[in-house]
Amino acid sequence: MYTSLAFSFMPYKTILSPRASITTQDNKNATVYRTKVSRNPTMEKLQYNYLFPEISEREAQHAKKYPNAKIISLGIGDTTEPLPDVVASSMANYAYSLSTRTGYRGYGAEQGSKDLRKAIAETFYKDMGIQGAEVFVSDGAQCDISRLQMLFGSNMSIAVQDPIFPAYIDSSVIIGQTGDVEQGSGRYQNIEYMRCDPHHNFFPDLSKTARTDIIFFCSPNNPTGHAASWEQLEQLVKLAQENGSIIVYDSAYAVYITDGSPRSIYEIPGAKKVAIEVSSFSKIAGFTGVRLGWTVVPKELLYSNGFPVINDFNRIICTCFNGASRIAQAGGLASLSSEGFKSVMSLVDYYKSNAEILLETFESLGLKAYGGVNAPYLWVHFPGSNSWDVFNEILEKTHIITVPGSGFGPAGKEYIRVTAFGHRENILEASDRLRSLLL
Amino acid sequence: MYTSLAFSFMPYKTILSPRASITTQDNKNATVYRTKVSRNPTMEKLQYNYLFPEISEREAQHAKKYPNAKIISLGIGDTTEPLPDVVASSMANYAYSLSTRTGYRGYGAEQGSKDLRKAIAETFYKDMGIQGAEVFVSDGAQCDISRLQMLFGSNMSIAVQDPIFPAYIDSSVIIGQTGDVEQGSGRYQNIEYMRCDPHHNFFPDLSKTARTDIIFFCSPNNPTGHAASWEQLEQLVKLAQENGSIIVYDSAYAVYITDGSPRSIYEIPGAKKVAIEVSSFSKIAGFTGVRLGWTVVPKELLYSNGFPVINDFNRIICTCFNGASRIAQAGGLASLSSEGFKSVMSLVDYYKSNAEILLETFESLGLKAYGGVNAPYLWVHFPGSNSWDVFNEILEKTHIITVPGSGFGPAGKEYIRVTAFGHRENILEASDRLRSLLL
Known part of the structure; x- marks a missing residue:
């Protein structure tokens, strides 16, 4: 039996030091020209x-x-196996058709092609009442998380699972939702960390979870691999309802669920009024290098003033994004065909x-x-x-x-x-x- | 000779009304569930x-x-002509190779492939001292403008040309750099509008331009089609140097310049210390639907504290983006080959x-x-x-x-x-x- 690893070699002490301080030292040479523009203080907070x-x-x-x-x-976590022929061929054919007069296409809809939006709705949200018009095609979940942070802005309070994929926290720091990091704990002020460990079946103790505007929740969780159960997700939706919070549910690994746990937050009754879902073709179809994902914003999801979140998200997509590559979208559509899927x-x-x-x-x-x-x-x-x-x-x-x-x-x-x-x-x-x- | 257009039909009065107010009215039905999350006030400012x-x-x-x-x-402004065969074939071949064991690739570098970064530096910045490592490949200029706004944050003051492509202003409003719009003028508070009209050869009167942290400048300008002259760009760089500002130079249409005007801000001596350049394959190679662009952040560009802007931009790219589609990158590389270009x-x-x-x-x-x-x-x-x-x-x-x-x-x-x-x-x-x- 394995008992312990001997920590016999030197840790890479410098690697975790912020590059900031190293480089700043180098530039204390007074002869170097500097602009008069202050570094964004939120970027300085990143540890x-x-x-x-x-x-x-x-x-x-x-x-x-x-x-x-x-x-x-x-x-x-990077896919390694070749794409199915039907998927790669569809992208190859689409790409080649761009060299023909009849096949050439320029800008697509910022939100993605109607066909693909519909196919995503029908494949992943069947019987959950999600329409194609509520699906926004993207170049990946990580990119959409940052666009969601632009949507939310700096005044939002957020909760995250601990442990969790770092993009939520880092983008939250960048957009200005957090305070400084607390030395020692490594936690940022103004973030509610929801501890998820084996003792609680990788689900937070919601009775101890402070109310926040946004609750980021990833299931199956990256990194723990835990898929939240029906009961756990029902509790989560109930918490959001009670607190008037918005859940941002990351289901990028949902197709790996085979034990009957929910694959979408919208399987939970009432979730459409409290949840956004972010997902990706990366781990479904091996598209980590192709770049394709999506975000669902239900029409029923409203801000406190009654304004639909979907309208603002649509504006973000049109202003800060210009649509996923049409070639990647062709591949996504092929991967949702009967043979492709x-x-x-x-x-x-x-x-x-x-x-x-x-x-x-x-x-x-x-x-x-x-x-x-x-x-x-x-x-x-x-x-x-x-x-x-x-x-x-x-x-x-x-x-x-x-x-x-x-x-x-x-x-x-x-x-x-x-x-x-x-x-x-x-x-x-x-x-x-x-x-x-x-x- | 054309003298006047008779304005004989009804203007579409409602079309320019913000959807905000329309939809909010619809939702004043008290039975509709609302979250307790406030709409981002910056989104409310968008007119x-x-x-x-x-x-x-x-x-x-x-x-x-x-x-x-x-x-x-x-x-x-959307390209209509088919892609050159060499470019489309390279993407088709790349896409198809993803179905083979030897050709499959997952995540690429967030900053883009080294080959493409190098090719961009050599094609567009030859003899200007820009290295491949200073080129960040993206999914398009509009997307990078928003990522630059995340980099800068809400405390920056900005200047824009008037008239100008709306993405700069809208993303500035969203990130929180502006005040409210002034009714009548349609201008946002806290934005310095640099009037560019025929009377001044489409260049601002810099003696009347207030100092800002960031100066967005697009040349050839969208919409006016004016390419700034050597003298104009020298004045612009001088202004940035005097004010300690950072120029964000949009050169998406630079390949259309044939009168000898500069095609890059880095043709102006000293610009590397004061300017970022954003550009795109969209209008060079017909990639509006393929999605590929780039941003140059020179290593010499420093914040007031001496910290290199490139380090923070790199962090933004790694946190908020996951690289452009590898297939699009293959096409970009082909379009910069001798035959492709x-x-x-x-x-x-x-x-x-x-x-x-x-x-x-x-x-x-x-x-x-x-x-x-x-x-x-x-x-x-x-x-x-x-x-x-x-x-x-x-x-x-x-x-x-x-x-x-x-x-x-x-x-x-x-x-x-x-x-x-x-x-x-x-x-x-x-x-x-x-x-x-x-x-």
Whole structure:
């Protein structure tokens, strides 16, 4: 049984220092011209470099140190399997048709093509009363989260799960909704952190959750891989109703749910009046590099003055965005066709099988791993340890990239996140290497 | 000679009313559930619906009224000619390769591929000292303008040309940099409007321009089609240096310049320390539906505290964006190849010939038309008239869509903007119809 990782090597002390201070030092040379424009104080509040570029940087450093090592990435959650032929062909045909007089198209509707909006509504929101006109096609969920922050503005109070994908918090800091970070806890003032850990079945104690305007909620959760149950989501909607809050529900991994838990917040009665849903083709159809997602804003969702949120979101989309690439939209539509959807769901199954292999691996090491059943992520507990140390040690000993849990919030400090995206042979090799830690 | 348009039909009074007030009325039904979330007050400041969706709406209404009319759009500046084969094929091949094990790619760098960044630097900024690492690939200039506003934040003061493409002002309002709109003038408080009209060769009187943190400047200007001269841009850079301001220079139409005027702000000595440049493949390569652009942030550009703007912009790109579609990037790279660039520039020439035809047409009508030489836009003066009335009358009498100048700011109220994008036969037919106004 695995007992402990020896923290024998030097931590990369400088890596987590904000680049700010380093670079500012360099520029204290009085001869360098500076504008008289003040740096945005909200940008100054951001504490660390953005998590995933940071991990890429560490991977590059490791590759330099061990030029012959075969690094396996179980880090950034990035799809690895080729697109189904029907999807790739549809994009190829669409792209090629742009060279013909009859096939050429210029600007599309900022909100996305009607066909695609309708197909999204029918595929993912059947019998939930969501119309195509309430679906806004985007270039990805992360981009839409920032556009939602522009929509909301700096006066909103927000709640987030802890741990959580960092884009919600970072975009909240940038738009000016937060105070400074509290040293020690690493938490920003004016954000309500909803602790989600195994003791509470990865759901917050809502009796202790302060009222906020916006509640960001991601299910299946990134990083924990936990899919909220019917009962949990009913509680969440009830909380929003009682508090008059708006839920921003991130369902980017919903197609990985196979245990019968809800795949959309709109499966919960009453949710259309209190929730926006953000989602993506990235992990459904392998579109991480193609870039396509969507956001649902129901017409029934109203601000306190009765003004429909959808009208303002439409204005944001028309002013700050110009539509997703038409080629990507053609691919999205193909992936929702009968043949296409079957094909992309078989890729989802493939990644779910990877997750099973990894779950068994960590269990064989005597480690507790959560998630991995309804999600392509495992959340592995290393009690009493520091997640960046665990990240470093796994990398040093096995040449495997993971993600340190503390990158997702204070509640992640004893965890690492492991992705199930990968070629099967790499997952199997990673499994062997991890098991060898025991030897 | 053309003397006057009779304003004989009813203006569409309601169309310019903010949807806000209409819909709010509808929702005063007390039985409708409302959240307790306040509408973002900055969104409430936006006065009108976004210009181009509004024009699309009017076009749809006209088509309904005259179902047999062949409407010709000289309105939204949207490319119409098929992509060069080399460009479309590169995207088709790239898209298809995503269905192969060796060709599949997931997430790319948020900043764009190194190859493309390098190609942009070498094609457009040769001998200006701009490196690929200072080029950030995006999904379009409009999107990057909003990301720049997130970067700057609500405390910045801004200046804009008047008239100007509305995205700068609208995104400034949304991010909270402005006060309310002044009824009558239609101008927002806290924005410095730099009047650019024929009397001053479409360049502001800088001696009367108040100091602002940010100066948005678009050249060739959309809508006037004026390309700023060397002398004008030298004055602009000098102003930024004296005031410690940052210029955000929009060069989306720069490839249309053929009179020797600068195509980049970085042609002006010293500009790298005071300017960001935003640009796009939309009007270079016909990518309005493909979605690809870029922003240059030179390393030398520093905030007052010495912190490099590029570091914060990089953080914005990593947090609020996830890279342009890899397929679009493949197309962008192909369009900058030797064969590709020659092909796309022949399309630029095609549109410039359209502009010549339209210039002659308006001149034959005795109207003064500006632009059209270094830009795909004409800015046509109708002295003493109201631009929405002119828009309506041209539409009613000729079934031609234009853009009312007042949509670009108060200085545009006697103008319409006419685009030179279009199939040649449509441009010729539009020319005939316009000439018939004389008969």
